[in-house]
Amino acid sequence: TVDEQRKFIKSLENHRHKALIILVFGTGLRIGEVLGLKWDDINFADSTLTVRRTFKRVHLVNNEDSDKKTEILELEPKTNSSKRTVPIPTNVLEELQLHKKRQAIEKLKAGEVYIDNNLVFPNEIGEPTDTRNLTRSYERALKRAEIEYKNFHTIRHTFATRLFENEVPLKTVQVLMGHSNIKTTADIYTHVMPDEKTKAIEKLNSLFYK
Helix, strand or coil: CHHHHHHHHHHCCCCCCHHHHHHHHHHCCCHHHHHCCEHHHEECCCCEEECCCEEEEEEEECCCCCCEEEEEEEECCCCHHHCCEEECCHHHHHHHHHHHHHHHHHHHHHHHHCCCCCECCECCCCCECCHHHHHHHHHHHHHHCCCCCCCCHHHHHHHHHHHHHCCCCHHHHHHHHCCCCHHHHHHHHHHHCCCHHHHHHHCCHHHCCC
16 A cells, blocks of 8 residues: 555665665566666666566576576566666655665675676675565565565555556556556556546536536
């Protein structure tokens, strides 16, 4: 809900992942997309970001001992539609600028062990952030804020829901979410989409004078 969103954001003060979570609230990125962002993908002048890659933990099979191992890989975005440029709300952009300054300090503290991959949201030593660690951190943050558990993907859904509540057209939401098919967007969010038929008919009211 709107109240939960405001309460949660307020509770994130001084949280290491504050900028990341706020960015997803403001852009609707998937978890792999936000973790795959590099600073070159952020255009501060135009207030936009471009999705060019995604990070995903995948199972690798070791032929020698057949043990399953996992590794974080950089992959192409989910679909061609997922490769997109998304506007960043002004307040979110300001939070990103603060995050960049905090990251510079973190990098100095880490010293020689820091691996500079130019990632916007790496772990403490510059490596890709593990989605499992992020989701655990997010769950703890929800608990501290005294908000009922909702999975991380709910933040993406919240972004779309806020758009529909503010009467943003379905096609625009589809593009911002990176859905390849407008039917996907409509099927997921039918329950929060305004009743366009009712609104259209109400606009005819002025024709009927009493």
